Amino acid sequence: MPEVIPENSVGLVTPKIQHFDEPLTLRSGRVLNEYDLIYETYGELNADRSNAILICHALSGDHHAAGYHSMDEKKPGWWDNCIGPGKVIDTNIFFVVSLNNLGGCSGSTGPTSINPDTGKVYGPEFPILAVRDWVNSQARLADVLGIDVWSAVIGGSLGGMQVLRWSIQFPDRIKHAVVIASAPKLSAQNIAFNEVARQAIAKDPGFHDGWYHEHGTIPKYGLMQARMLGHLTYLSDDAMKVKFGRELREEKFNFSFEPEFQVESYLHYQGEKFSTRFDANTYMLMTKALDYFDPAAAYGDDLVACLSESKCRFLVVSFTTDWRFAPERSEEIVNALVHADKDVTYACIESTSGHDAFLLPIPRYLDVFGAYMDGVAATCGLTSGGKA
Amino acid sequence: MPEVIPENSVGLVTPKIQHFDEPLTLRSGRVLNEYDLIYETYGELNADRSNAILICHALSGDHHAAGYHSMDEKKPGWWDNCIGPGKVIDTNIFFVVSLNNLGGCSGSTGPTSINPDTGKVYGPEFPILAVRDWVNSQARLADVLGIDVWSAVIGGSLGGMQVLRWSIQFPDRIKHAVVIASAPKLSAQNIAFNEVARQAIAKDPGFHDGWYHEHGTIPKYGLMQARMLGHLTYLSDDAMKVKFGRELREEKFNFSFEPEFQVESYLHYQGEKFSTRFDANTYMLMTKALDYFDPAAAYGDDLVACLSESKCRFLVVSFTTDWRFAPERSEEIVNALVHADKDVTYACIESTSGHDAFLLPIPRYLDVFGAYMDGVAATCGLTSGGKA
Numbered sequence: 001m002p003e004v005i006p007e008n009s010v011g012l013v014t015p016k017i018q019h020f021d022e023p024l025t026l027r028s029g030r031v032l033n034e035y036d037l038i039y040e041t042y043g044e045l046n047a048d049r050s051n052a053i054l055i056c057h058a059l060s061g062d063h064h065a066a067g068y069h070s071m072d073e074k075k076p077g078w079w080d081n082c083i084g085p086g087k088v089i090d091t092n093i094f095f096v097v098s099l100n101n102l103g104g105c106s107g108s109t110g111p112t113s114i115n116p117d118t119g120k121v122y123g124p125e126f127p128i129l130a131v132r133d134w135v136n137s138q139a140r141l142a143d144v145l146g147i148d149v150w151s152a153v154i155g156g157s158l159g160g161m162q163v164l165r166w167s168i169q170f171p172d173r174i175k176h177a178v179v180i181a182s183a184p185k186l187s188a189q190n191i192a193f194n195e196v197a198r199q200a201i202a203k204d205p206g207f208h209d210g211w212y213h214e215h216g217t218i219p220k221y222g223l224m225q226a227r228m229l230g231h232l233t234y235l236s237d238d239a240m241k242v243k244f245g246r247e248l249r250e251e252k253f254n255f256s257f258e259p260e261f262q263v264e265s266y267l268h269y270q271g272e273k274f275s276t277r278f279d280a281n282t283y284m285l286m287t288k289a290l291d292y293f294d295p296a297a298a299y300g301d302d303l304v305a306c307l308s309e310s311k312c313r314f315l316v317v318s319f320t321t322d323w324r325f326a327p328e329r330s331e332e333i334v335n336a337l338v339h340a341d342k343d344v345t346y347a348c349i350e351s352t353s354g355h356d357a358f359l360l361p362i363p364r365y366l367d368v369f370g371a372y373m374d375g376v377a378a379t380c381g382l383t384s385g386g387k388a
Numbered sequence: 389m390p391e392v393i394p395e396n397s398v399g400l401v402t403p404k405i406q407h408f409d410e411p412l413t414l415r416s417g418r419v420l421n422e423y424d425l426i427y428e429t430y431g432e433l434n435a436d437r438s439n440a441i442l443i444c445h446a447l448s449g450d451h452h453a454a455g456y457h458s459m460d461e462k463k464p465g466w467w468d469n470c471i472g473p474g475k476v477i478d479t480n481i482f483f484v485v486s487l488n489n490l491g492g493c494s495g496s497t498g499p500t501s502i503n504p505d506t507g508k509v510y511g512p513e514f515p516i517l518a519v520r521d522w523v524n525s526q527a528r529l530a531d532v533l534g535i536d537v538w539s540a541v542i543g544g545s546l547g548g549m550q551v552l553r554w555s556i557q558f559p560d561r562i563k564h565a566v567v568i569a570s571a572p573k574l575s576a577q578n579i580a581f582n583e584v585a586r587q588a589i590a591k592d593p594g595f596h597d598g599w600y601h602e603h604g605t606i607p608k609y610g611l612m613q614a615r616m617l618g619h620l621t622y623l624s625d626d627a628m629k630v631k632f633g634r635e636l637r638e639e640k641f642n643f644s645f646e647p648e649f650q651v652e653s654y655l656h657y658q659g660e661k662f663s664t665r666f667d668a669n670t671y672m673l674m675t676k677a678l679d680y681f682d683p684a685a686a687y688g689d690d691l692v693a694c695l696s697e698s699k700c701r702f703l704v705v706s707f708t709t710d711w712r713f714a715p716e717r718s719e720e721i722v723n724a725l726v727h728a729d730k731d732v733t734y735a736c737i738e739s740t741s742g743h744d745a746f747l748l749p750i751p752r753y754l755d756v757f758g759a760y761m762d763g764v765a766a767t768c769g770l771t772s773g774g775k776a
């Protein structure tokens with residue numbers, strides 16, 4: 001709990017819920033007749049509505065990116081390092097919108113919501129989504145908020161994929177794309193990790209083919225394993241070495257199957273925590289959206305042709321020890337943008353923190369990101385206060 | 389099934405079982421009063437017993453390293469690429485011994501064996517082992533076979549750890565140590581992967597705390613997940629890209645949670661196959677032996693001091709895309725050996741196949757390995773036929 005909210009925080013924030021009743025046709029062909037999106041905003045939308053920024057979240061993220069929901073909240077939103085007055089995404093300049101994606105479990109319509117057609121929880125009947133579906137729903141939210149053009153769309157990991165999709169799907173509605181620790185599509189290895197995680201959930205007897213709500217169970221161990229595995233891919237070998245090494249919980253080996261090394265306890269703790277807060281069906285469908293993402297596929301696997309659709313400027317950032325989406329994956333995007341004759345800034349940031357680095361206040365990262373955002377403000381004719 | 393057994397095969401082989409009734413005190417303090425080791429031999433032991441080679445197997449390996457058990461066997465032993473007449477480990481020169489380690493599930497005493505104290509299957513009451521326990525039991529097998537000194541002890545991965553342990557535990561009984569794709573100890577990341585695999589097994593409702601035999605079940609899905617995860621760490625990102633890419637099973641996405649990509653089907657198939665052939669308690673204890681291995685710990689974490697105990701020559705081999713035990717891990721061993729003033733040959737082999745490369749007939753690998761083995765024969769005064 002923050003005893004006093006820091007001065008560079010956006011402070012107390014209250015999420016809003018927007019209901020949509022225009023049917024949304026999804027990539028799969030299925031239709032959502034109506035849905036809610038929960039979102040937060042930080043900063044003020046200026047008079048000519050030219051200072052808006054969209055934040056796209058990653059696999060297990062949500063709309064609560066900055067500030068506090070109450071004075072009792074222990075930690076601020078997940079990207080509070082970057083969003084706030086005077087911060088990289090400066091809420092004295094920008095109006096920041098952060099939503100929970102469709103299919104999520106934090107307030108937007110998803111598997112835990114009531115299906116209006118049946119009056120029961122969607123559960124596994126909630127449609128499997130693609131990244132473009134999120135982008136389409138985000139565009140509708142922009143319409144409601146009166147935002148014709150985002151000064152920037154920003155996201156890390158799966159969030160970065162949404163940014164890429166924005167750049168080609170609504171090229172006239174985005175001036176800057178900030179794609180952090182992301183990839184133009186998953187590799188076979190990435191897909192394989194997702195499938196192992198999904199199997200852990202699907203084979204948990206508490207899963208009941210996704211109908212666990214009706215059975216009063218949760219696939220707790222499956223979620224724990226999925227999260228433990230996720231953490232393994234978010235952290236670098238180096239980061240784990242620094243953080244845990246081979247340190248034991250007790251002084252010596254106990255020759256049992258209880259956790260003996262600190263790294264085991266840490267993963268158990270993270271898995272346990274996640275299993276009580278996250279919805280299993282949401283986890284399943286989020287990983288599928290990752291698997292499906294491959295915008296170049298519609299262009300004969302030509303990423304240059306694909307990104308040629310875009311009209312915005314790009315910042316692409318990668319981290320040296322990220323092995324989930326290694327720098328080479330960001331460089332595929334950068335190379336394609338260069339070949340497509342787009343304006344792109346690229347930085348590969350030295351870090352020992354693996355994929356998780358994109359959430360951390362690494363000085364060089366914040367410098368590069370901040371300098372780019374100063375440029376965003378300048379090219380959008382913005383100064384402090386968001387006034388053009 | 390081999391229609392005709394190839395000329396460079398060791399041919400049809402029959403495993404032998406050796407019973408030991410001298411109690412073996414284990415690293416954990418527990419005692420095995422009696423036990424069996426199953427083993428195979430290839431080639432002939434020469435008159436002065438100077439041409440013997442010990443093969444140490446990895447996590448899921450067994451004693452069947454070369455040749456065929458019958459004309460109906462589809463594939464030869466797991467290291468048939470390297471063991472046979474005229475091959476790298478030339479059975480015209482060497483007498484090769486390959487055993488299933490204690491705790492295994494292929495014929496040596498392990499969790500599936502009858503506990504003589506209770507008359508029931510050991511199950512989870514089988515003691516957790518350390519690498520040194522295997523080496524001690526292997527030394528006893530050497531005694532029975534009349535082998536005072538191995539001309540070489542050879543192993544990959546967990547097998548390489550047994551070789552390292554041999555070099556310091558019985559420095560007078562080993563002339564050459566061949567340590568392939570191994571590490572001086574697991575990293576936190578390695579331990580974490582093992583723990584996720586163990587959790588998958590332990591939390592499978594078919595596991596019954598290891599008493600599945602009594603319940604007539606097996607933790608099938610747990611074993612599947614453990615193996616899927618294992619495969620992920622054995623294959624490189626590159627190898628998976630070449631082998632599967634993003635190829636789909638059907639022409640388009642089906643927006644379901646059934647496997648859609650080829651890599652998913654492959655992992656399911658591998659997991660399924662493994663779950664019907666391997667014992668879960670054995671998998672659990674083999675991964676613990678990996679976790680525990682850290683021979684330098686007894687020397688104040690000084691690997692140089694530890695390896696100073698050895699008297700043999702070393703060949704250390706790593707593979708460029710191995711990320712389970714990356715070349716840097718082999719180089720830790722090599723650097724320590726150099727500082728300990730030992731005779732060491734090191735090769736880092738270019739390969740796209742990840743950790744699995746150590747099992748594959750990669751020309752440069754076989755060249756280096758073969759040249760070293762020629763040297764082993766020479767330093768042991770051996771020529772073809774194993775005659776000194």
